[in-house]
Amino acid sequence: MTKDNGTISKQKFMEELRRYQKGSVTRRHFLGVTGLGMATAVLGTAIPGLRPRPAFAAGDIGDRVILATWPNYHDEMNFEAFTEATGAHVQVNVFGSNEEMLAKLQAGGSGWDVFVPTNYTITTYVGEDLIIPLDTSKLPNYDAGSFEQRFSDAGSVDGQLYAVPKNWGTTGFAVNTSKLDGAPTPTTWKEFWDLTMEGYSGRTMVHDYQLTTIGNALKYFGYSFNSVDEKELADAEKLLLDAKPHLFAISSDYQPPMRNGDAWMTMCWTGDGKQMNVDMPEIAYVLGTEGGELWSDYYAIPKGAPHMDAAYALIDFLLNPEVNAKEVLAHGYPSADARTNALLPKELLEDPILYPAADLLNALEFGAAATLTDPNRAELLARFKSA
Amino acid sequence: MTERGRKALLLAPAGIWLLVMLALPLLVVFVFSFGERGAAGGYVPAFTLEQYANLPARWTAFKNTLILAPLGTIAALVIAYPLAYFLAVRCSPKWRTSLLILVIVPFWTSILIRSYAWIFILGGRGLPALLESIGIDDIRLINTPFAVLVGIVYGYLPLMVFPIFVSLDKLDKRLLEASADLGSTPWRTFRQVTLPLSVPGIATGCMLVFILLMGEFLIPAILGGGKVFFVGNALVDLFLQSRNWAYGSAVAMTLVVVMLVTVSIYMKFISRLGGQREDVSLM
């Protein structure tokens, strides 16, 4: 990618997106099973000490910064540019779930400098004293006013800023319409579950993730995505257990089976939905009209980060609208930053998968902290899986 | 220094190592299993049997493990034995080394990557497509117990082949001649001499594979699509997803106990079967 950041054509965008897909192993599941958060990709191409120091060091921030994030969620070129500018290497650890990140931080000694929590986890991190308040004077590129509020306010707890927005997205479902035998494309979670137990029996996948799998089962009954009500959860569990024999898999690694035709329908995140739809237009991305999940990821610094200066430097670098625009083009998830969006092509901003219609979007709910940490929901999913 | 003192000093590092690496974690798990889950997960000290009372909620995981681990062990044995026999007895020494290396090479790649290959083979575009072309329709292989079994056999084959190979390789070939000399047909020689003398290798291989299978979680996760759940998967979930360390510890302790019981029954059985002086060694 060139340094000059002129407007990018739609064609160029698609090329970028394809590049991303080709190398795509957006496999939260993959990590989930290697498990234990041990899958660590080191992006630095050489051992830090052996690399030439940059001619213009922007203040000495050390030779490395360690980032815990999600798979395929960055543009590697940006990390190289960061190293060039500061002399610090970005070492990337990729994770499979928020629970896993939380477990790792709770266990202590993670060694991370920056991590990428999802909106509903931040209050838990604050409550557990695992995260530090951010000093905005060290983040000159952070402009609170330029972010759409619903995607940024989870970063503050009790008026104190702990995390700054990275990207946002939705959780819907992807369906291979060519297997519908001419029936109309489903539009609701009710249809999702009914189809699973009838025409698509043995062809549906649900996430290996309690938040979305239980949340979207609750939606069948019109309950809140975040419900922790005992009776409502009991209904959801019954639905899940009824559906289980009809599932192709319980896994968040849904792209490969969807693409090769083993699976016909799956719970799906924005980026994956977009990628599959581009390659196989018969795979539609649907947001259930009953609602579902809306989420937003943030950058934050864990307590005890070993390279504090480098942590601030990296976050600030990634908040730079020009850098951020490149990030969006590389991973395909929308940004809440108006300054960044101004640099993105119009076609992208009008894409119905990435930016759903307002009425669909308004029906969605953010996951709640209580939803993530609710022991009953966690145990429910585990029971469902081991049933 | 006395002889005893010197011995103690020599054994000290190993003893400390064993204590730290084996006994200590087990002790921690034991203590945790009587505790409670914290509000945001983790462990809160307590003394309650609640976690153990909850065990029935993982019955299916135990059942799956206790069915598929022995089944996988037997399947691996059935496939590994002829292979090891061929390598040790039939194969010309010229080829033996190369073939042995061929057996190990897949072991150098992560089980994860190898199992992913099976996703394709057992997936809709692999074997089922082939079967369809010869008229056998609608066979689903991936994400079934069968797929997990295939993955297990494939993944653990070298662990089974090697001990058996070693026991067959060191088998004195003159015993086979002696048997023939005494009027035994080749098949009876196999049953009466070769097989009994390879029992230590079989026992070691089975033990190795069985113990590792009891803790397996990767293969069921990848080839079972989350639908064939082992105790190992339950543990990964409990420690990494629901962060219920107390319950996870109780499940882990139970697994350890189940393992100890099955292994000791197995050892009894083997020692009765073998009746040999050489003890059934673990490696």
Next chain:
Amino acid sequence: MSVPMQTIAELRGVTKTFGNVVAAKDLNLSIGKGEFLSFLGPSGCGKTTALRMLAGFEKPTEGQVLLDGEVVNDLDAHHRPVNMVFQHYALFPHLSVFDNIAYGLRQQRPRVDKQKIATKVEQALETVRLGGFGPRRIWEMSGGQQQRVALARAIVNEPKLLLLDEPMAALDRKLRKEMQFELQNLQRQLGITFVLVTHDQEEALSMSDRICVMEGGSIVQVGSPRELYDMPRSRYVAGFVGTSNFFDATVTDSAADQITVRLASGQKVHGTPEIPIDAGQEVCVSIRPEQITLTRALPTAEIALPVTIQNRIFLGEHTEYLARNEALGDFHVLVPRQAELNEGTFNAGEQAFVSWGEGALLILEK
């Protein structure tokens, strides 16, 4: 042998090659019923190969192996009424002594009844003097006992031919002597034909009815121990069967019953060769050490050679001297105790004479 024997096994022009190694070359041999025959020769001369062809572990490349008059080239080992005692016994480590011995009986079809097996095994154990050892494990037995078990395991089947491949090589000297004795008794007692392979001439000489001497894959001479000792055909056989002094000589005169040869020292001696020899031929003469007389005074014998005593070794019954003649070289001389008492001991450096009686000197092919 004086009594004509019934042939039980036969090798007819048998050759065996492994790749380009000729392990056995044109072997022709009849083995008589009830005899004790030994294959004798140095390591690698093809003894084991010959034995394994009789057992059925190797197929001849050429020629025929016959058992009881029938060609058995294509009969597998497990169908031959022949049993073997292996060099390192090859006992089954996972079976008890009893089960090892019963092994052969249990392979028989139709099945032998259990009671009968027990009786036969006990009998075999008694025969090898291991009565009551049946329940023992193999590793609980000493080397000598294991050897007896191996023997019992073979004889219990009452084979037509019992093959023994260096069965005593792993035993210490004293035990070996004992076993040699027992083996010989056993053979007489059972009447089974024994074929023994050994590289130990003493063993072959002491036990066998006949010895088959092999060299480089070929049979060089077959005969009773006495025949081989007294009338070896070649220097190789004479050297292998007992020890001897060898000297080069040239034939000066050859008649039907007597030839004359000239030693390197110039003396002419007479003898009767086992094989026809022409005048002018280079030959070898051999004198056994015990047939040489050592005297201080010049003896009256046909030939007496002056020697200087080099060395003396006391062997109990005999004393062995090394005596050097200027022209011929070293003589080994074995002096019996009685002679020694008459003549007194010789010391190193002392001058003496060696001489021998008529017929002591053998003329052999070189």
